[in-house]
Amino acid sequence: GENVEQHPSTLSVQEGDSAVIKCTYSDSASNYFPWYKQELGKRPQLIIDIRSNVGEKKDQRIAVTLNKTAKHFSLHITETQPEDSAVYFCAASMGGGGAQKLVFGQGTRLTINP
Amino acid sequence: ETGVTQTPRHLVMGMTNKKSLKCEQHLGHNAMYWYKQSAKKPLELMFVYNFKEQTENNSVPSRFSPECPNSSHLFLHLHTLQPEDSALYLCASSQTSIRQETQYFGPGTRLLVL
Numbered sequence A: 001g002e003n004v005e006q007h008p009s010t011l012s013v014q015e016g017d018s019a020v021i022k023c024t025y026s027d028s029a030s031n032y033f034p035w036y037k038q039e040l041g042k043r044p045q046l047i048i049d050i051r052s053n054v055g056e057k058k059d060q061r062i063a064v065t066l067n068k069t070a071k072h073f074s075l076h077i078t079e080t081q082p083e084d085s086a087v088y089f090c091a092a093s094m095g096g097g098g099a100q101k102l103v104f105g106q107g108t109r110l111t112i113n114p
Numbered sequence B: 001e002t003g004v005t006q007t008p009r010h011l012v013m014g015m016t017n018k019k020s021l022k023c024e025q026h027l028g029h030n031a032m033y034w035y036k037q038s039a040k041k042p043l044e045l046m047f048v049y050n051f052k053e054q055t056e057n058n059s060v061p062s063r064f065s066p067e068c069p070n071s072s073h074l075f076l077h078l079h080t081l082q083p084e085d086s087a088l089y090l091c092a093s094s095q096t097s098i099r100q101e102t103q104y105f106g107p108g109t110r111l112l113v114l
Helices: none
Strands: A004-007 A010-014 A019-025 A032-038 A045-051 A056-059 A062-067 A072-077 A086-092 A108-113 B004-007 B010-013 B018-025 B031-037 B044-050 B053-057 B064-070 B073-079 B087-094 B109-113
Touching: A004 A086, A010 A019, A019 A086, A019 A108, A032 A062, A045 A056, A045 A062, A072 A086, B004 B087, B010 B018, B018 B031, B018 B087, B031 B073, B044 B064, B044 B073, B053 B064
Parallel strands: A010 A108, B010 B109
Antiparallel strands: A004 A019, A019 A072, A032 A045, A032 A086, A056 A062, A062 A072, A086 A108, B004 B018, B018 B073, B031 B044, B031 B087, B044 B053, B064 B073, B087 B109
16 A cells, blocks of 8 residues: 655754655555645644646745655745744545545654744 | 534543544535544544445454444544544545545544543
């Protein structure tokens, strides 16, 4: 089955700097890659996702890149702000409709230092 | 209330108790999911329901018994749990159409087994 590895497990950056979180996956059939943000005591919320027919997707300060050949994808946050502090999870699934069996990475605890 | 709701939000139970967790989604979705979130572990998919039919049981012990009476409600019945079952149990729902795979999470039930 699918296995998703996420690095680093913790990341601390200065406010205004960029943060990058990387994930690798094992199943070449995976086609859907969402990223979730979970603030302390809150539910995970989708912040961005990408499908295998796209190499990069951007939404304001957040971007995700996908390299299907190497089977890895990354989350990039630019101009970080204190409210970006949270745990971030990557995930992978087959996509293509139907109920999705999402396999999550271990999570990255991002801390933005003022 | 809109979105995905879960009750109770907190639960303490002994190993011989029987309790149930409830999840309700108000998003018109067709798929519902149970996840377990333990400290320092990734989100673990437990069960998947598609149009009320169970499509995935991720090797979950039989002391966890799911029930999905309709596409809007999902239950997780608990009996004779172990202390290591203490965790945050998250429910999620999604559409099943292509490019509508986003899973929306509930706030979770924090379970403590004594």
